[in-house]
Amino acid sequence: MNELSWWILGACLTAYAIKLCGFFVPRRVLDSPAMSHVAATLTIALLSSLVTVNAFTSGQELVIDARIGALAAAIIALVFKAPYLVVVVAGALAAILLRASGLAA
């Protein structure tokens, strides 16, 4: 194995160790009333953060491109109580149509 392969193996083991860390937090800490309030708040914050990162960023830059159209299309589908799969397809179609028509990058 060359040097790069060892670094790759090390990075893979580190990634797995980090994932395991969360599972090693004692259950009695996680189950306290304070923690369940924190968990409920964190859930919304994490989901909102993931939406923002996926919709508006490219590396370290904030960008506005076809994905904002995908976000709008998905929200419209959600307002009309569309099934989840329809919401996802609406997002994909909006991005495709905006790029195909040259309205957005």
Add this chain to the structure above:
Amino acid sequence: MPATSASWFTPATKMGLSIAIATGLYGISFGALSIAAGLNLWQTVALSALMFTGGSQFAFIGVISGGGAASAAFSAASLLGIRNAVYGMQIKQTLRPLGRQVPWMAQVTIDESTAVSLGQSDPAEKRRGFIAAGAGVYVLWNLFTLVGALLGERMGDPAAWGLDGAAVAAFIGLLWPRLKSVEPIMIAIAAAILTALAVPVTAPGLPILVTAACAAIYAVATGRRAPAATEHGELESIEEEKA
């Protein structure tokens, strides 16, 4: 409702599989870019099978292709993976895995599986969503990494197929059902603004961590205040106002 042979094919399973398709196909990009960055087939396949956290994998090959040292690639990938520890805590708290389930559940604890699980309200659905998204992304991500590595850039950019739009829709679709009162809406807006502010000034992957830390601090602060006002009456809250 009678149990049928397809009773596992619930809304959470469908959500998990839709997000798995949207994300898994991006494996083609990773596979192609990894080979272009100078990694060989085995190194590329190993990153998807063992590291299995997309952001970290792209960071690793990004540093290598930019001429960076392997140690720098290692650091960037590891830094980006830290949010998975926060996800692991959330998953442990909500799914209550048995000790023997932890090794494989930890490996599939990523953005998508955590988001699908947290997006459900029924405990059984949380579990099905986690497994469908986790296993679905794992299988497709690894399969398409191999396809991308073998076919190279001939496959084109998955963004051209609208998959990035599908991913945005998938995440907002999970958040939406939780925005039913003023407080969660305010938290979601604050989290989005905070994430956007953190993006230009921190390494990719860190904005989510910064937002998580702020949300946790906010929750601890408001969690203490709320019971004090109801349990101890007005006197306590007057003293608090003076303080």
